Structures are given as C-alpha cells and as structure tokens.
Amino acid sequence: MNDEKRFTHVFSFVRSLENNNKAVWTDRYGNTSVIIGKELLSELLQEWKRRPQKYVVLSTPIIKNKINIPLNYMFERGSVKDVSKILSIGGAREHNIAKEFINNKQNKVIEFITVPIPLSNDSFGTNRFSPRYGSVMTPSLESTYPSKIIIDLDILINIPVYLNIRGIGEIVGLYYSIRDYYSVRKLSPPKKAINNIEYDICRLIEALRIRKNWLKLLAINLIKKCFIMRVFEDHQIGAGGDHLIAYGIEHYLKSTNKPFEDFSHGRLVYLGLVVMASIFPEWEYGFFSLKNLINVGKNLNLIDHKDMELLVYMIRKGIIPIFAIKTRLQRPTSLSAISQARIRKSIGRLEECIKKHERGGIR
Numbered sequence: 001m002n003d004e005k006r007f008t009h010v011f012s013f014v015r016s017l018e019n020n021n022k023a024v025w026t027d028r029y030g031n032t033s034v035i036i037g038k039e040l041l042s043e044l045l046q047e048w049k050r051r052p053q054k055y056v057v058l059s060t061p062i063i064k065n066k067i068n069i070p071l072n073y074m075f076e077r078g079s080v081k082d083v084s085k086i087l088s089i090g091g092a093r094e095h096n097i098a099k100e101f102i103n104n105k106q107n108k109v110i111e112f113i114t115v116p117i118p119l120s121n122d123s124f125g126t127n128r129f130s131p132r133y134g135s136v137m138t139p140s141l142e143s144t145y146p147s148k149i150i151i152d153l154d155i156l157i158n159i160p161v162y163l164n165i166r167g168i169g170e171i172v173g174l175y176y177s178i179r180d181y182y183s184v185r186k187l188s189p190p191k192k193a194i195n196n197i198e199y200d201i202c203r204l205i206e207a208l209r210i211r212k213n214w215l216k217l218l219a220i221n222l223i224k225k226c227f228i229m230r231v232f233e234d235h236q237i238g239a240g241g242d243h244l245i246a247y248g249i250e251h252y253l254k255s256t257n258k259p260f261e262d263f264s265h266g267r268l269v270y271l272g273l274v275v276m277a278s279i280f281p282e283w284e285y286g287f288f289s290l291k292n293l294i295n296v297g298k299n300l301n302l303i304d305h306k307d308m309e310l311l312v313y314m315i316r317k318g319i320i321p322i323f324a325i326k327t328r329l330q331r332p333t334s335l336s337a338i339s340q341a342r343i344r345k346s347i348g349r350l351e352e353c354i355k356k357h358e359r360g361g362i363r
C-alpha cells in the first residue's frame with residue numbers, strides 16, 4: 001500500500017465511524033471495533049457481571065465511584081492470574097498498565113477494551129506503553145492494540161471540559177509530526193492527507209465554539225491519529241518534533257523543580273507544536289499558522305502568556321531543540337538539522353506574538 005492509499009484507508013474508516021457510530025478495523029494485528037454512543041460502558045459492565053469470567057477493570061478515579069462493580073487494581077502488583085478480559089477506563093495511566101500487563105506473554109488476555117475518559121491523548125487507541133520504573137518516564141514500547149474502543153459520550157460530557165480539550169494538542173500536533181516525518185525523508189506529505197486533517201480540525205474547532213457535537217468530533221480526530229500511526233506501522237508519524245519538544249519541556253521543568261501548572265501530555269504537545277510552527281514557517285497551511293495556533297490555544301486555555309515566555313527562554317538557552325532531541329535520540333526529526341539563524345528567527349516570531357498579545361492585538 002502506498003502512503004496515499006494508507007491515508008485514504010484511515011479516512012474512509014473514520015467517515016464510516018462518524019456516519020454509523022461504529023466501524024471495525026482489520027489488519028495483520030487483528031480486529032479493532034470502535035463504537036460511539038451513550039451508556040455503552042454501563043451496558044458492557046452489566047453484561048460482564050452476568051458472565052462469570054475472570055476480568056479486570058482499571059479505572060480512572062474520576063468515574064470510579066460511578067461504576068457499580070468492585071474495581072480491581074490488583075494486577076498492578078502482578079498478583080492477578082488467568083485474566084481473560086481487561087477493561088481499561090481512563091486517560092493514559094490505566095491503558096498503560098493494561099498494555100504492560102498484556103505485554104507479559106504469561107498473561108493470556110483474549111479481550112482488551114479501552115474507554116478513553118477523558119479524551120486527553122491517544123493512548124487508548126495505540127499499542128504503545130511506557131514501562132514504569134518508579135517515577136521515571138521511559139521511551140515507549142510496543143504491546144497489543146485494543147480489540148475494542150468504546151467512546152461513551154454521556155460519561156465524557158459529565159467531566160470537566162478542560163480535561164477533554166487537552167486532546168486537541170495531539171490532534172493539531174499530528175500535522176507537525178506528519179510534516180516532520182516526511183521532511184526528514186526529503187519528501188512531501190500527500191496533499192489530500194494534509195487537506196483532510198486540516199478540514200477535520202477546523203470542523204472540530206467550530207463545533208467547540210458552538211458547543212455542539214464536539215466530543216464526538218474530538219474522539220474521531222484522535223481515532224484518526226491512532227489509525228494513521230497503525231496503518232504506517234510507525235508511531236513516529238504521530239510523535240515528531242512537537243512531541244520531542246513536549247518531552248523536553250516536561251523533563252526540564254521536572255528536573256529543575258520549576259513551578260508549572262499543568263504537565264498533561266496534550267497541553268505540553270500543544271506548546272511543542274507552537275514551537276514547531278515558529279521554527280518551520282514554510283509549513284504554514286490554512287489553520288496551521290503560528291498566529292492562529294496561538295489564538296486558538298489561548299481561547300482554549302492550552303497556552304498562555306507565561307508559557308510563551310517560557311518557550312522563548314528555553315529556545316534561547318538551547319534547551320529547545322537540543323535537550324528535546326536528546327529525550328529520544330533514536331527518533332529522526334528535522335529539529336536535528338536546523339541552523340542558528342533559523343532558531344533566531346523562531347525566537348523573533350514568538351516574541352512578536354508576545355508583544356502583539358501585550359498590546360491586545362492577538363486574540
């Protein structure tokens with residue numbers, strides 16, 4: 001399959017999901033069905049309760065109290081054996097634990113279902129997990145894809161909006177990851193793919209503005225990202241320079257104990273993609289301009305004035321991109337080959353945005 005066909009394959013899957021609220025993906029890794037709707041989780045839990053199979057439910061504390069079955073965190077300590085089904089409900093932590101458990105071949109899990117709550121990142125639909133060594137964050141490894149993904153709209157609507165909105169970092173960052181992926185290979189991404197991604201992001205931002213249908217569109221955009229990485233059999237197409245900068249910011253702030261309000265992955269990726277837009281103005285395309293990204297990010301509380309100043313500081317000190325690249329040395333990125341002149345211009349562009357903001361120009 002050539003690249004254009006791979007993208008088209010994902011886009012038609014996603015269209016069918018949007019129109020029918022369900023779709024099944026099939027490839028050499030197996031089947032993954034995706035369903036979108038209301039009260040899906042409670043229906044599933046009722047069904048599981050009736051059948052005496054051994055299963056484990058991992059749940060985020062946000063909804064732990066709302067689920068009427070005993071929740072099991074035991075297998076975090078590796079003490080659960082013969083589990084045939086795993087249901088992980090959460091942002092990233094729960095899916096990560098589940099994938100790490102499944103990755104241990106001694107555990108023969110037949111069914112792995114994920115329920116993203118909130119829609120803050122893409123971990124519910126990928127096969128990646130980060131092994132945990134205490135509090136140290138490690139580069140991710142491959143495990144299994146979920147056999148089913150459940151998007152439960154009435155649970156999602158009842159959690160704070162800002163938690164779901166973080167997922168926009170992943171979705172907008174995808175554009176910069178794809179650009180980076182092709183640029184490193186001295187190629188251009190298929191035009192149709194770029195068009196499709198931009199079009200759906202604009203629809204999502206508009207849906208958010210009028211607060212209509214936005215959770216479904218947010219989920220669909222995240223699923224699109226997951227399946228692009230899956231069809232390319234390479235997660236790097238969805239985790240390029242924007243992600244490296246996000247890891248760099250996180251490592252730097254944590255290692256220097258600098259106060260920072262929100263270390264969530266989605267928001268850090270948003271900061272990363274703003275830097276990418278300032279370094280690579282030639283990638284500007286419709287929605288994806290530095291000015292627009294800052295406007296949208298400010299409206300959605302994904303970036304503020306202080307963050308912008310922090311980014312400029314980090315670029316000046318060379319933390320971005322050098323420290324950022326070092327977080328994943330094996331990952332090819334266009335950030336490795338940028339000149340000092342390009343870095344200076346990037347600082348100039350960001351500072352201009354900061355000044356305009358001070359004068360109230362950007363909004």
Ligand SMILES: [Zn+2]
Nearest residue numbers: 121122170265
């Ligand atoms: Zn990510």
